[in-house]
Amino acid sequence: MSAIPSKLTDRFDKVRELVDVAEMYAADGAPMSAMQSLVEAITNIRSIIEPAPDQDRHPMARERLVETVEGALHRRTPEEVAAVPWVAASIGEHDERIGALASLVETVTAQHQAALVKWITRxxxxxxxxxxxxxxxxxxxxxxxxxxxxxxxxxxxxxxxxxxxxxxxxxx
Known part of the structure; x- marks a missing residue:
């Protein structure tokens, strides 16, 4: 991972700062201010881990995807990062083989679901x-x-x- 600060690293730093501020407010007996700081931290976290609405129309640039994954690896294992649905879908857009595997998984999952329903409704x-x-x-x-x-x-x-x-x- 690179030592060069990135936009994503800055976003993670902002989340940490907001959580630290919330802890200070809580320690000082200001629970409402602490909660506001945590809500802002949650908003920042969501902007990191959830795809933007326009992402459905345009694939995420490879550089941004790599930056996002590297940032997530500061706190998560590769398995945890790979388990995030939009991360897996974005990687599949850049790697034909992974995209094909994802399509196969969707097909098999649908067949499995249909078989379960058939068994349940028997x-x-x-x-x-x-x-x-x-x-x-x-x-x-x-x-x-x-x-x-x-x-x-x-x-x-x-x-x-x-x-x-x-x-x-x-x-x-």
């Missing part, structure tokens, strides 16, 4: 594994409902009568 009132409608050889008159026809021991692919509908016609 009808759990019946623990069936075979529907009568799936195999005409075992279809009973109530084929539209899921239920199990038990396999006959020793006879692969041969099923017995429907335990859910023992009196149903066509069930033998």
């Amino acid at each position: 009808d759990w009132t019946c623990l069936c594994v075979v529907s009568c409608a799936e195999d005409p050889a075992t279809a009973c008159s109530l084929s539209g409902q899921q239920h199990v026809h038990p396999a006959i021991p020793g006879q692969t692919g041969v099923y017995g009568p429907c335990p859910m509908h023992p009196d149903a016609p066509g069930d033998h």
Whole structure:
């Protein structure tokens, strides 16, 4: 990291100064002034870590991105910095391979979410594994409902009568 002061370093210094001032106010019994100083520090922190509204339209310049990441590394690990969504997205705009990985992650995340929703919304009132409608050889008159026809021991692919509908016609 460079020893040359940067705009980002100046912004971090401003945050530290505001926090120090807030501590002095608090120690002197001026909680409202301390709170105002902390609110200003929060505003400065947000301007460092949150993208500007126009960032969605224009990619962050590589030099500014590097400067921002280097500034963040003063207090955070590389893993913590990489976990910030807009940092990851900005890096992906400058590195084709990372951008492609991010796109893959989004796709897999969407598929994972869909699979979770499918599992969660499954009808759990019946623990069936075979529907009568799936195999005409075992279809009973109530084929539209899921239920199990038990396999006959020793006879692969041969099923017995429907335990859910023992009196149903066509069930033998």
